[in-house]
Amino acid sequence: MSDAQHKPGAGRIEGGIDAIVIGADAEGLTAAAYLGRAGYNTILLEAGVDIGGPVCARELCPGQNYIDGEHLISILDPAVIADLDLYRHGVSYAARCLDTAYFFEDGETLQLGGDLQMAAAAFDDEEAGPAFQKFITDVFEAAAFCRPGFEAGPASDIEKAMRAAPRALAARLNFFSLAPAQEVLDAYLPDGPLKAALLCEAGFRSAAAPHEPFSFMTLVRRWAGEIAGLQGACAYPQGGAIAVVTALRRAAQAAKVDIRAATGVASILIEQDHAAGVELEGGGQIRAPIIVAAGAARRVFMEMIGAAVIDIEFQRAITAARPKLASGHMHLALKGVARDEKTRAHMNRRLVYAPPREALRRAFADARAGRVPSDLMIEAVFPDALDEETGGEKMQLLSAIAHPLPFDEAPDAARRGEVEKAILANIEKFAPDIEDRIKARALRLASDIATSTGAPAQDYAAPPSIIEQVALARVASSAGYVGGLYFCGREARIGAGLSCAAGRVAAKAALFEAKRGGRAA
Amino acid sequence: MIFPAEDMIVDSPRATPLYAAAASASEANIWTSVNGWSLARVFTSVEKEYHAAKNSAAIADLGALSRWAVRGHEAAQFLSRITTAPAPRLGIGESARGLILDGDGGVLDLAEVSRLSDGLFLLTTPTAHARRLQLGARGVDALGEDICEAVAAIGVFGPRASDVLSAAGMKMPGEDVAASAVVRGVETAARPIQFGALAGVELIFPAADALTIWERLVRRGKAGPIGLDAMEILRIESGAPRPGVDFVAADHPGTATRRTPAEIGLPHLAPLDRGWYNGRRGLRYVATQPERRLVTLSIDDERSMPGAAVFAGGKPVGRITSCAWSPAIKRVVAFADVARPVGAKEYEIAVPAPGEGRVAAKLYETPESALAKAFRQAQDAAAKS
Numbered sequence: 001m002s003d004a005q006h007k008p009g010a011g012r013i014e015g016g017i018d019a020i021v022i023g024a025d026a027e028g029l030t031a032a033a034y035l036g037r038a039g040y041n042t043i044l045l046e047a048g049v050d051i052g053g054p055v056c057a058r059e060l061c062p063g064q065n066y067i068d069g070e071h072l073i074s075i076l077d078p079a080v081i082a083d084l085d086l087y088r089h090g091v092s093y094a095a096r097c098l099d100t101a102y103f104f105e106d107g108e109t110l111q112l113g114g115d116l117q118m119a120a121a122a123f124d125d126e127e128a129g130p131a132f133q134k135f136i137t138d139v140f141e142a143a144a145f146c147r148p149g150f151e152a153g154p155a156s157d158i159e160k161a162m163r164a165a166p167r168a169l170a171a172r173l174n175f176f177s178l179a180p181a182q183e184v185l186d187a188y189l190p191d192g193p194l195k196a197a198l199l200c201e202a203g204f205r206s207a208a209a210p211h212e213p214f215s216f217m218t219l220v221r222r223w224a225g226e227i228a229g230l231q232g233a234c235a236y237p238q239g240g241a242i243a244v245v246t247a248l249r250r251a252a253q254a255a256k257v258d259i260r261a262a263t264g265v266a267s268i269l270i271e272q273d274h275a276a277g278v279e280l281e282g283g284g285q286i287r288a289p290i291i292v293a294a295g296a297a298r299r300v301f302m303e304m305i306g307a308a309v310i311d312i313e314f315q316r317a318i319t320a321a322r323p324k325l326a327s328g329h330m331h332l333a334l335k336g337v338a339r340d341e342k343t344r345a346h347m348n349r350r351l352v353y354a355p356p357r358e359a360l361r362r363a364f365a366d367a368r369a370g371r372v373p374s375d376l377m378i379e380a381v382f383p384d385a386l387d388e389e390t391g392g393e394k395m396q397l398l399s400a401i402a403h404p405l406p407f408d409e410a411p412d413a414a415r416r417g418e419v420e421k422a423i424l425a426n427i428e429k430f431a432p433d434i435e436d437r438i439k440a441r442a443l444r445l446a447s448d449i450a451t452s453t454g455a456p457a458q459d460y461a462a463p464p465s466i467i468e469q470v471a472l473a474r475v476a477s478s479a480g481y482v483g484g485l486y487f488c489g490r491e492a493r494i495g496a497g498l499s500c501a502a503g504r505v506a507a508k509a510a511l512f513e514a515k516r517g518g519r520a521a
Numbered sequence: 522m523i524f525p526a527e528d529m530i531v532d533s534p535r536a537t538p539l540y541a542a543a544a545s546a547s548e549a550n551i552w553t554s555v556n557g558w559s560l561a562r563v564f565t566s567v568e569k570e571y572h573a574a575k576n577s578a579a580i581a582d583l584g585a586l587s588r589w590a591v592r593g594h595e596a597a598q599f600l601s602r603i604t605t606a607p608a609p610r611l612g613i614g615e616s617a618r619g620l621i622l623d624g625d626g627g628v629l630d631l632a633e634v635s636r637l638s639d640g641l642f643l644l645t646t647p648t649a650h651a652r653r654l655q656l657g658a659r660g661v662d663a664l665g666e667d668i669c670e671a672v673a674a675i676g677v678f679g680p681r682a683s684d685v686l687s688a689a690g691m692k693m694p695g696e697d698v699a700a701s702a703v704v705r706g707v708e709t710a711a712r713p714i715q716f717g718a719l720a721g722v723e724l725i726f727p728a729a730d731a732l733t734i735w736e737r738l739v740r741r742g743k744a745g746p747i748g749l750d751a752m753e754i755l756r757i758e759s760g761a762p763r764p765g766v767d768f769v770a771a772d773h774p775g776t777a778t779r780r781t782p783a784e785i786g787l788p789h790l791a792p793l794d795r796g797w798y799n800g801r802r803g804l805r806y807v808a809t810q811p812e813r814r815l816v817t818l819s820i821d822d823e824r825s826m827p828g829a830a831v832f833a834g835g836k837p838v839g840r841i842t843s844c845a846w847s848p849a850i851k852r853v854v855a856f857a858d859v860a861r862p863v864g865a866k867e868y869e870i871a872v873p874a875p876g877e878g879r880v881a882a883k884l885y886e887t888p889e890s891a892l893a894k895a896f897r898q899a900q901d902a903a904a905k906s
Contacts, residue, residue: 312653316656
C-alpha cells in the first residue's frame with residue numbers, strides 16, 4: 001500500500017468550490033473576503049493552526065502580551081477598509097494620527113504632528129519652515145499620484161504613470177524615483193534635525209540605504225498611505241495590529257468563507273495551463289477554478305507547482321537573491337511606570353531614534369557585512385499608553401523595531417545577545433535607564449517570525465528598494481501566466497507594513513477574469 | 522540548422538578544429554566569424570558551391586554552432602522546458618526542431634534536439650545560451666555539458682551525401698536516425714539534419730580527429746567544401762529565418778522588436794497544444810493575429826538589398842531583412858519583415874539608387890512557409906470545429 005493511501009483524506013475529491021485561497025495572513029484573508037462577498041463559494045486554507053500570519057498575540061510574561069509582526073498601521077489600503085466594511089467588523093483606532101518625537105544623538109528632540117501638512121505649515125523655523133512646507137506639498141502630490149502604481153498587479157506600472165503625468169510633476173517623479181533620499185533632502189531642506197529625521201524615515205525598514213539610488217521612494221511609498229483619510233499618517237489600532245487581522249477574519253466569515261486551519265497544501269493542480277485545484281498535505285484534492293496564493297513565491301511556485309513547468313524568467317525573478325538586511329522587533333515588559341519626564345512626555349507618541357547621517361551610512365555597511373551596527377534606527381511605541389483597553393497599572397509594554405540589522409538564517413545565542421544589546425543601547429538614547437526596569441523581553445528577528453509562520457527566513461528580510469519591489473511585484477502577480485492562479489504573497493507587496501492591497505488586487509483580478517470568461521465553477 | 526548573424530566586431534576569432542583544413546581548401550580566402558569562431562565565406566566560388574550542394578554533395582564546418590550534451594533522469598523534461606521541441610516524445614535516434622522562447626513568448630533562438638539514448642540528448646542552437654541552461658536546470662534532475670570546445674562537427678549536404686559517407690567509410694545508421702558509434706577508431710555521432718530544405722547528415726566527433734575525418738570526406742568521398750555565402754542562398758530559398766538577421770532575439774539588449782513564433786513565420790514550431798515549454802503560457806496572451814510577419818519574396822530586380830523599404834498598396838509596410846540571388850529561380854529571394862495586413866500578395870521594393878523607383882515583388886512559397894501555412898490552416902479548421 002502506498003503512502004498516499006495511508007493518509008486520512010487520500011482519495012477524497014471535494015468539488016463544487018469556486019475559489020481556494022492558500023495562506024491565511026492578512027492578504028489571504030482579504031482576498032478570501034472579497035471572493036466570498038462576490039458570492040463565490042470560497043475556502044481559505046492555512047497550513048498552521050493560527051490565522052493571521054506573522055501578526056499575532058504572544059505572551060511576554062504572565063499578564064503581559066505583545067503583538068508580533070507589526071505595531072503600527074501606515075499603509076493599510078483604504079479601499080479594503082471601505083469595501084470589506086472593516087470598521088463594522090471591529091477596526092477602530094486607539095490613536096488615529098500619531099505624532100512623532102524624533103531623538104538625536106546630541107540629545108536634541110524634534111516633534112512633528114501626525115498630520116504632516118499641518119505640521120509643515122506650523123513648523124517654527126524661519127528657514128526650514130517654508131522649505132518643509134514645499135517639500136511636503138511636492139512629495140505628497142507625487143505620493144498620491146504614484147498610489148495606483150504601488151498596488152501590486154500586472155497593471156502596476158510607475159513608469160507608465162510617470163509618462164502620463166504633467167511635465168513638472170513627471171520631472172519631479174523622475175528625480176524622486178532615481179535619486180538617493182539624501183540627495184532629495186539636500187535639495188529641499190537646510191541641514192538640521194528635520195533633515196536628519198526625514199533621512200531616517202527614508203531608510204527605515206528598507207534594504208536601500210538613504211545615500212543609495214532609489215531610496216527616496218521608500219518615503220514616497222509610506223506617504224502614499226492614508227489612515228482615516230489623512231495622507232502619510234500613522235495609527236495604532238485599538239487592540240494593536242491584530243485587531244485588523246481579526247476584523248478581516250470576521251469579514252471573511254461574514255462572507256461565508258470556509259476557513260480551514262491546519263490544512264496544508266501539498267501541490268497546486270495545473271491542467272492545460274489553468275489552475276484546477278489543490279492537493280492537500282493530508283491527502284485528497286479540492287477542485288476549484290480559482291486559486292489565490294498568499295504564501296511565499298518560492299513555496300507556491302517552486303514546490304506547489306514545480307520548477308519543470310515554470311517559465312525560466314519567472315523562476316529567476318522569484319528566486320533571485322534578496323538583500324542581506326533585516327529589521328528586528330524588540331518587546332519589553334517594563335516594571336512600573338516611566339520615571340523620567342522626557343520619556344513620560346512622549347509616551348503617547350511614536351518615538352524614533354534617528355542616528356546621524358554618517359552613522360546611518362556605517363550602519364547599513366556593517367549590517368550588509370554581517371556585523372551588528374552600533375547605531376540603529378529605532379521606532380518605538382508604548383502600546384499601553386496609546387490603548388487604554390490594554391493598559392496595565394503595574395507594567396508597561398514597549399514595542400520597538402530596529403533597523404538595519406544583518407540578516408541571519410539561524411542566529412545563535414551569541415548573535416541574539418549582540419543584537420539585543422545593540423537595540424537596548426539605542427533605546428536607552430531616548431529612554432535612559434530603561435534597562436533597569438525590564439521585567440521581560442522578547443527579541444523577534446526575521447528568522448523567528450519566519451519559523452512561527454513556517455516560511456523561509458529570507459521572506460522576512462528587509463524589502464529591496466521600492467522600484468525593485470514594483471518590478472518584482474509585477475512579475476510575481478502575473479503568477480507565471482497560469483490561468484486561474486492569482487498571487488498576493490510577499491513578492492507581490494510593495495512597501496513594509498500591513499497593506500492588504502495585494503490581496504484586494506488579486507481577488508479583483510480573479511473576479512474580473514471569471515466574469516470575462518464566464519464563471520467556470 | 523542555421524548559423525546566426527556574423528559577428529559585428531571580433532578582435533581575434535578562434536579557430537574551429539577544422540580551421541586548418543578549411544584554410545587549406547579555401548582558394549578565395551574570404552573569412553568571417555560567427556559566435557567568435559572563424560568560418561570561410563567562400564572556398565572557390567559561391568555559384569559552384571551552391572550547385573554542388575544542390576546537385577551533388579558538399580561538406581560544411583558546423584563547429585561555430587552551440588552544442589550541449591544533456592544527460593539525466595529528467596533530461597527530456599529539461600529540454601522541453603528550454604525549447605519548444607517535443608523532447609519527451611522523441612524516440613531514440615529521433616530529432617526535432619524547435620524554438621527557444623522567453624516567458625512572454627518572444628523568440629530567443631532556434632533549436633534542434635536529438636535523442637541519442639535513453640538519457641542522452643544533443644541540443645544544438647545557433648547561439649550560446651549557457652546562462653539560460655543553468656537557470657533552466659534549477660530544480661530539474663538533468664546535467665548539461667557544453668561540448669563546443671571538445672568536438673568538431675561536419676555537415677554533409679546534398680543528394681550524394683550518402684555516397685560520400687559510404688566512400689569515406691563513415692556510413693552509419695545516423696543517416697536516417699541519430700546514432701553514435703566508433704567508426705574506424707573514432708567515436709562519432711551522426712544525425713540527420715536539414716539546412717533549410719537541404720537534407721544532410723551531421724557528423725560530430727572529438728576535436729582531435731577533425732582533420733582526419735575532413736580529409737577522408739574530401740579525398741575518398743570527393744565532396745567539396747561549402748562556405749557561408751552559398752549556404753545563405755540555400756537558407757533563404759528554403760525559408761529558414763536567420764537569428765540576428767531576420768529577427769532579433771527577444772532578450773537582445775535594447776531591442777524593442779520582440780517577435781513571436783508566428784511573427785517570424787514559424788508558428789508550427791511552437792504549437793500551443795504541445796506539452797509544456799517555456800513561454801507557452803505567455804503565448805496564450807499574445808494576440809492571435811501577429812502585428813508583423815516575416816515573409817519570403819521573389820523580386821524581379823537584382824539590386825535589392827537588406828534594409829530596402831517594402832511597399833504594399835503604395836504604402837511602406839516593412840523592410841527587407843536578408844536577400845540573395847537564387848540561381849534556381851533566377852530571381853532575388855528575400856526575407857521581409859512586413860506589418861499587417863499580411864494578406865497582400867503583391868509588394869513593391871524600393872531600389873537603392875536615387876530616382877530608380879520601385880520594383881515588383883511577390884510572395885514566394887518556401888518549404889518552411891508551406892509548413893507554416895498548413896499549420897495555420899489546421900489550426901483554423903480545429904477552431905471552427
